[in-house]
Amino acid sequence: MPGKVTRRVLIGGAGGLAATSVAGKARAAAGGAISAVAASTARVKLRLLETSDLHMFVYDYDYYQDRQDNTVGLAKVSTLVRQARGQATNTLLFDNGDIIQGNPLGDYMALPGHLTRAGGHPMFRAMNLLGYDAATFGNHEFNYGLDFLKLALKSAKFPFVCANLETPDGKPFIAPSIVLVRDVVDEAGATHKLRIGVFGLVTPQIMVWDKARLEGHVTAPDIVEAAARIVPELRARCDLVVALCHSGISGTPRREGEENAALHLASVPGIDVIFTGHAHRVFPGPDYAHLDGVDTVRGTLGGIPAVMPGFWGSHLGIIDLVLNRHQDGSKPVRWTVDDFQVEARPIYRRQGRQALALVPDDAAILAAAAPEHAATLRWMEQPVGSTTVPINTYFSMIGNDAALSLVSAAQLWYAQPLLAGTPNAHLPLLSAASPFKAGGAGPDSFVDIPAGPLDMKDIANLYMFANTVCIVKVDGNQLHEWLERSCAIFNRIDPAIDTPQELTSARAPSYLFDTIAGLTYEIDLSQPERYDGEGQVIQPDAHRVHDVRYQGRPITGEESFLVVTNNYRADGGGAFPGTGGSHVVLQAPDLNRDVIVRYVMQAKQISPVAAPVWRFRPLARPVTLAFNGRAETAKYIGGRPDITRLGDAAGGFIRYGLRLG
Template sequence: MRQTALTRRAVLRGSTAVVALLAAGLPLRAAPGRVKLRLMATSDLHVNVFPYDYYRDKPDDTVGLAKTAALIAAARAEVRNALLFDNGDLIQGSPLGDYVAYSKGLKPGEVHPMVAAMNTLGYLCGTLGNHEFNYGLEFLGNALAGETFPTVCANVVKADGTPLVEPTRVFETTVVDEAGTEAVLRVGVIGFVPPQIVQWDKSNLDGRATTIDIVEAAMAHVPALRAKSDVVVALCHSGIAGGERRGGEENAALHLAAVDGIDAIFTGHQHLVFPGKDFDGIDGADARRGTLHGKPAVMPGFWGSHLGVIDLELERIGAGWTVAGFAVEARPIYERGADRKIVSKVDAVASVLAAAQADHDGTLAYVRQPVGETTAPITSYWAAVADDPSVQIVSQAQLWYAASLGADAGLPKLPLLSAAAPFKSGGRGGPDYYTDVRPGPVAIKDVADIYLYPNTLRIVKVTGADVREWLERSAGLFRRIDPAASGPQMLIDPDFPTYNFDVIDGVTYRIDVTKPSRYDKDGKIADEAAHRIVGLMLDGKPLDPAAEVLVVTNNYRAGGGGHFPGADGSTIVFEAPDTNRDVIVRYVMKEKTINPSADGNWRFVPWPAEAEVIFVSSPKADASSLPAGISVEPAGAAENGFAKYRVRLG
């Protein structure tokens, strides 16, 4: 693949972005007779083509493949040889994806707008992400059929044992060494997806496809791929986690790197950036240099926020090639200025926008359709510290739906509860990543802002003891507050995703964060003796541990997502044909006017008034929506544009 000639000036311009360089060192110009090969990748694009926030209905310079495309063009211009890959999660994750799946449809022969945009950029190969399965295998097949590049995945097989897509692919590409001599390089590519898709999308995959452990699949396929390749690239839609390998890991990239025969790894799924401080302290991962077990690896953010770049310096040894040096970086499309404002580093590429323009326009019309009104704001600024309207409206809709099913559903006559979690609550998404629906008309975009995922509704039958453990698992969101400590104490564990902080409506309870957490962030028992949930009541009486109840939730949770007690797929008693988001739309349409104010069914056990408990939220957060019994006051600026608040009870 012949590219624009590398110049010293071009490399020097880009050198400040280099995050990792092995001691072996990749020189600014590779030695004559050696080949410098640039590998680039996007990951977790989630149908973000335009730099646009459909939820807030305004431009957003922090997202969009059209912006990443400018980085791709610049990175290609710096070197002679460059290859572009994608690491999965393409077709779901924004209202554009839902518009195509639910409103417009995708017929055989039609090209998905995300795919159309990618087709303009010259991708060599891609892999599947877990969200590729959210709309079913037929929809996925139609989307993949429009690609001008192949997709590989080695650990998903159909019911008959044959691969769902090609496990591996070898590409022959013509490269130019530093002396100007051409050579043919064989690049082998293998892909992987979290094996948990069989739980998360059970309704779409049960009886049709299953998964294999990532490392086991690699060990089965890499030796043959290595024998046919000069360079082997792993597209691993799986994150980076430490600890001993046990098999079946959701985040297995570090363990994958230990497999012989792989030269470079693109990781994803976690919506983080590697190299970067998010991965400090993990044995085997060098978060500064960008290596996993010594091999170059990069995780390029999410929604188009970064371009992952791995530069390999290849040296010919006999009839083959060896990696003599490498460099790793994750190039961002924006940075945050000292005043917390977003500073765009690139302009959107017009040809990428044009490829998806018609569907972008259709999405805007789709999400702007009003479905009802709200008399109160629906925000998630305080969803992790108080009963919250953005969670309350979900539970109201889920309980309405379940109560209206009637006798034909075959449900036992048991108390109905609802489990829901805050999806947009800051964190990795940044200080603007919160639900904020003002009083007045409610449009589809607002419902999508409240409920991000195309989950389908499920009902599980569990015991009162399961409900208590379910809530204990949720309470792992909080760090322990030491009543005797002086100085500020951070309330939230930043490594605990808020989508695993389930609030259960239909019962009342309190959370004592002065006690240690019973569960860790992965849902494993951390302290057998610990209990944070107190005063768990149903209809004003203590909830009997042996009593049976029904909990309305979603397919992800009911199928085992998050590892919640009582929710492992075996307790499901009803599988709805409707998505949770559609249930909310139908509820709002029926009610016409809603009041989603939280009912305060959960709260904290008071900590000492002198304890300085700090919570991080958006600087735009409005404390007027907090329920009685809790208050906040500003406590200064936090990192990455967030603000600190001191939480007081009583």
């Protein structure tokens, strides 16, 4: 049941705040003394709604498999929004970023001239129909460059705010905040004006992940520091302060410039509501139950109501506040948050391995993007070539596969001519690739391309991000540490345990698992992780990676190598040793995905094989490593007695086991 919130006091009027909301919290700490002194004259129920990480999923459609997908889509979220509004008298709707990139519809719109010819961006046309009150940027808003973003924003009929995005001279790139003045109706039917301060925050890592597009044009200061600067001033002018924080939740100690800062943001005095996202998880929920300061049942971060609504339109975030208006003689009106409820409301439910829609599509939302949706489908059907073998990522986390072999082969094919005649042309050239779709987003998020014709949707399925090709120069020690960082995705395995043990950490995305073609090496799962999920060394004496060889001989720490990768990794995304600006020797203009397309087109027919790169080192005694798949996984197991089906798993997965001798 909802409980009382006595730690935050909302002050109406610029003169009604002693200094900042610290004073308000101090008064609230008196344990309800405010209510005892002041006469409560009104009670208002206010519903705040959030979408986040929509990633261009207007339609409930899987462009890669060319079929409807009940787990995604603004068209379904829209129905939830309309239902939620029908249940409440006073509502506001916000978006928390990662809007215009993430699927082939977004990539199609980013092609030269497409946005101009469309007469506006289809995602914003759809969002305009829902009447959003405000939004902030996500890190993927910058993937197509600032010029494209500025042009796309012209289609949005709602304001964007971001308090930690600045021009190099320290001026705001866009409005840091906005005060929304809204008429609200109390339980007695009387109308009051409520001033709602809204500010936005984006992950500072945009300066790493999109360095080539942003450097020299914008800067992205620390999330918590930016909030501490803006909240006091905003608090002084408003009755309620809402943070749109495109950042995840982490329990690691506070450090400047961190990516997942939502929990630390809650320590900034004066914030009443935190909308969070970026991590593609659902909160409230069990994912963050292990963190201090997080209430996964009530839905609070540091005691402040907070919600994270999944990704791709899987959920609608809902925070219901009960506000009490207080008038004490001639003193300014003040509002208190006396109660709240938090919910992440889903658009679907799992029944076995089926995803059943809980709400229908909103036809108006579909119509808003219909022309571009149809054009994207035609674009995705363009033939590229053919493959003589199936290409899938079912086994990417247990060994080598054809999918990553194809990516690396294309990257090497493209990079070699670019290096000819350069000072680094004589160095060994390697290729780093990671599985983007290895089940992390659900049982449908695997690559599964049958032998036969290949078209654009197959390549987009294989390489779903709009990354560009980069080459970095590393030495042997850095290369070894790169591989150690990559192995942080694996759990530590105990050889003394006979029951199946989970192979990978559920909180580690598969795109952080790089394999480096051109090398061979072993991974010892009995050892602890040397690196944590943030790329920090946590076990200095731990070493999982062994016997790293190039052309059959052990590499040395002093040797130099070139690694072709993508701009995200090359510029430091994931905090991998050997990456960052000082290591980059070539920034190519072409997308990695386009390179794969060109590679297949010139070959016409390909036969990618799972080239040997890495393997698990045998342990002291046999163990079973559990990993997720789906029913289709079984047809590719043939001839492998070391893999067995273990049974059904949560979320629609099927659990398989790898017997490691």
